[in-house]
Amino acid sequence: MRVSELARAGGVTAETVRHYTREGLLPSRRDPRNDYQLYDEEALGRLRLIDCLRCLGLSLKEIKEVLVRAERDNTLPVDRVDRLAESLPLIHSRVRELQTLASWLERARRRSHAEFRDTTKAPSLNQLMAELTRQQDGTTQRGHQ
Template sequence: MKTIGKLAQSLNLNVETIRFYEREGLITQPTKPISGYRQYDETIAGQLRFITKAKMLGFTLKEIKSLMSMDNDCAKVELLSRQKLAIIREKISDLQRLEKVIVDMTNTCIQNDDPTYCPIIDALK
C-alpha cells in the first residue's frame, strides 16, 4: 500500500496523471480514511502499469478503457488490436508517401543553380 505520491514516484508518473485516470474512470480512487491519506494497493499499481504500456503501444485512453473492460476475452482484444494495427499501417503508408514528397522536393532544391529561386518555396505556394 502506497500513498499517491509514492505510487507516482515508483511508476515514474505524475500525481496529476493518476488523478486524471481516476477522473476518467480508468482506475478507482481508494476511499480516504477518516484520518490519513488514501492508500493505493498493488492492483491499482498494476492497472497503472497496464495503462502506461498500452499508451506506449499507441492505444488511446478510450481504447485502453475498453481493453481493461474485456476481462481477458482474447477474441475481443484481438479484434481491437487488429483495428489498431490497421490504423498504424495506414499511418506508416502516409508517412512513406510524405517522405517521398519531401525527398523529391529536396532533390529539386539540390539541383537548383539559381540562388534567388527556391523550388521548395515555389511548390508550397
C-alpha cells in the same frame, strides 16, 4: 498506497495518477481518517498497463474498454489483439533502444567512478545518438525489404 507512492513506483507524476483515477482507469478508495486516495497493490500493474497502452497510441477511451474487458473475462477480441500486434515492430525497436541506453549508462557510470577519471575515454552522448541512429536505420531498412 497513496497517490505519490503509486506515481513514484509507476514512473509517472502524481497528477497522471489523479487524472487516470478521475477517468475511471484506476480505482481507489478514500482513507476515512484523512480522505487521501489509496490504491491497492494491483493498481501498480494496472498503471503500468495503461502507460504501455498509451505508448502504443491508444486513447484513454480505448484503454478503458480494454480494462473493462479485463475485469469481465480477461480476454481481448481478435481485432484488438491484431491492432496491438501491429505495434510489435515498434515495441521491439523501443526495447533495443532502451537496452542501448542502459548499456551506455552502465559504461558511463563505470567510467565516472573509475579511479582515473579520464573524460576522453568516457562514452559520449554523440556516440549514443549515433548508435541509436544506426538502430533506427536498421529498423527502417528491415521494414522496407
